[in-house]
Amino acid sequence: MHFKKILGLAAVAASAILLASCGNNSSKSSSKANDTLTFWYGGDADTAVKPIANEFTKKTGVKVKIQSIPWSQYNDKLLTAAASKTGPDVLVVGTTQMPNFVGSKTLMDITDTVKSDSSIAPDKFFTGSENTTKFNGKYYGLPWYVETRVLYYRKDLLKSVGYNQAPKTWDELYDAATKLSKRGKNMYGFNVDGAEPTFGFMFARQNGATLLKNDKPQFNKKAMVDSLEYLNKFTKNGASPKQDTKLSIGQSFGGNGPVPMFISGPWMMSSIKNDAGLKDSQWGVAELPKGKVSNMSSTGGGDLAVFNYTKNKKNAIKFVKFMSKKENQLKYYKNSDSMPTLKAAWQDESLSDSRIQVFRKQLNNSEPMPLIKQWDQIGQNYLKAWEQIALNNADVQKTMDTFNTQTEELINK
Incomplete structure (x- = not known):
């Protein structure tokens, strides 16, 4: 603040100086506040985020x-922050939490940006990731890291039942699994x-x-x-365990491989390398086997967003x-193994490993999964329905009729 006119009266001059002084202190205080951002991160940020x-x-x-x-604790903490309109400036949001x-109204509309x-x-981003940031034609975040699910398989064990590569279709998956279960x-x-x-x-x-x-x-x-019905065939004929075996990855996938094929995300890579005791030549990952229409997988990950009530929007x-x-x-990615959502990033040498490139494909x-706020609860209800099918031999059609009605009621609440 400055003044172009010299005021004649001392009292007025003194008042003006006082006001100017107050204005400068306020400006410094505001500037200091704007020089600090608060970022909420799900998990341990020390190694993954702090250096960046x-x-x-x-x-x-x-x-x-x-x-x-x-x-x-993340979901509850953020909803509380939104209700009080006090929270971080920037936050990471799991893709399923975005709706x-x-x-x-926790997240700021950044469509113009x-x-x-x-x-x-x-x-610039993978379509599946970009779709998690867009609602009713407006953008509320930027895709940051992505994951999808692929087929993990024991190359040596599959070869022993006549498969020199991973199953490429549902029919091949069922055939290979059935043969492996006869060991x-x-x-x-x-x-x-x-x-x-999501399974x-x-x-x-x-x-x-079409889910919805x-x-x-x-x-x-x-x-x-x-x-x-197709999945239930695996559990009925013993090609798949009916419930969680409670085995570690070393026990289930390593050694003689009681469960030599499973579907999971990129986080399982390091677990297998560290705990399964396998040679690189003994295992691999492949794109999912194709069903009647596609081999569609599920996109997950995290988005970066701006808190709707931040006072530091620009920074x-x-x-x-x-x-x-x-x-x-x-x-x-190098700090956390969380894969980039920018397609161009996948040309980097750090992602050139053939197994990592399977995730890229x-x-x-x-x-x-459908981007509606009830989806997490729908997923939990599905697991209960599947349990009735796999463990209690419940009729699939009747079980899904009940599940469908339950879901309708949940959405219409």
Whole structure:
């Protein structure tokens, strides 16, 4: 603040000086507040995020205060922050949580930013990831890291039953699993995952199912019922365990491989390398076997978003864009094994491993689960329905009729 006129009266001059002094203190205080961002991160940020945030501070002078929050507490903490309108400036949001946080007005609409900056244009990211940030034509985040599911398999054991490569179709998967299960007691061929909410829905999509149509569930339609009948064949004939074996990855996939094929995400790579005691030549990953229509997988991961009630919007957006840059997504991958969502980043040498590139190929055929706020509860209800089918031999059609009605009621609440 400055003055162009000299005031004649001393009292007025003194008053003006006092006001100017107050104004400068306020400006400094405001400036100091704007030089610090708060970033909420699900998990431990020390290794994964802090080094990148420190680079942002060096470049911009804006400090980043990172708060690591366990994922188990993240949802409740954010909803509380939204209700009180006090929270972080920037946050990471799991892709399945996006509908809840958009609906609760926790996240800022950044559509103008996305449309005005070609470096973060939607087509730069995998379609499945980009879809998790867009609601009713508006953008509420930038894709940051991505994961999808592929088939893990024991090359040596599959070869012993006549398969020199991973099964490429549903028929081959069932045939190979059945043959592998004949090796002896407590030996299986494939794990039908009864603890993963997306598992049955993923197979249903491969069979041509539309999970929701105009927000109406389609879980009792033929395409989904047939896909669950297919999966149930594995448990009925002993090609898959009926429930969790409680074995470690070293016990189930290593050694003589009681469960030599399963579907999971990239986090299992390091577990197998560290705990299974296998040679590289003994195991591999492959794109999912194709069903009647596709080999569609499920897209997960995390997005970066700006808290709707931040008082530091300019720097918050600057930080989100910085973290989304190719070089920083690659740094984050090297620090955390969380795969980048920018397609261009996958040309980097650090992602050249043939197993990692399988995930890259699968991402071309991968979509998130339906982006509605009730989806997490729907997934948990599905697991209970599948348990009735796998353990109690419940009729698939009747079970899915009940599940479909239950879902309708949940959506219409």
